Amino acid sequence: MQINHNNSILTLEDMPLDVGYSSEKVDLKNSAGEIFSIGGQNGATQLLISVPFIDDSLISQLRDFDTLLSLNALGGITKALIVANDTHDLPALEEWLSGYDYDEAFGDFYGVRLSNKELAKSLFIISKDGAVFYHEILNDLNEPFSVDKALAKIVAANSCYTGKGCHG
Incomplete structure (x- = not known):
């Protein structure tokens, strides 16, 4: 895929x-050096966003996600912002986990590592059972995510899992 x-x-x-x-499930490291996990089955819907750079436009879009999730009473969603390495300054965003892909596990497993070793601008929605429910990988790094489409997919992912398995 060309970006x-x-x-x-x-x-x-x-x-x-x-x-x-x-x-x-992969481990990330926050700016304080603490390790935390994202992905896999954790009983919550997860919104995972990776980016090759952080700018004001991205921060604004993350705040749009927060507003829309709040307006739609969609609490309890794990939200994470992922960058390739600690050359990036992680923003302090309330309710967001922000971390470095210090061991390259996220980039490798999710297939979003770019030829310049940064991460693609991608959005993954992981359902409560740990499956990839939706993903968006942008062909142009200057374009925004489709927030409305992602919100609809988050609503669907959040409501489809019953916890009873496929025969329940």
Whole structure:
């Protein structure tokens, strides 16, 4: 997959993890050096966003997610912002986990590592049972995510899991 950024073309090093596949629990490191886990089955719907850079536009979009989730009474969702390494300054965002992919497990397992070793601008929704419910990998790093589409998918992912398995 080719990704555009200004006048450059980057490529993904691997195939992205597709909808329906089981997500993997991976560890990230926050700016204080503490390790935390995202992905996998944790009983909560998860919104995982990886980016190659953090700018005001992205911060605004993350706040839009917070507002829409709040207006739609969608609490208890794990929200994480992931960058490739500690050369990035992680923003202090209330209710968001922010971390570095220090061991490259997120980039490798989710298939979002770019040819320049940064992470693609991607959004994954993981259902309560740990499956990839939806993903969006942007072809242009300057474009915003489809917040409305992601919100609809979060609502669906949050409501479809009954906890009784596929025969319940």
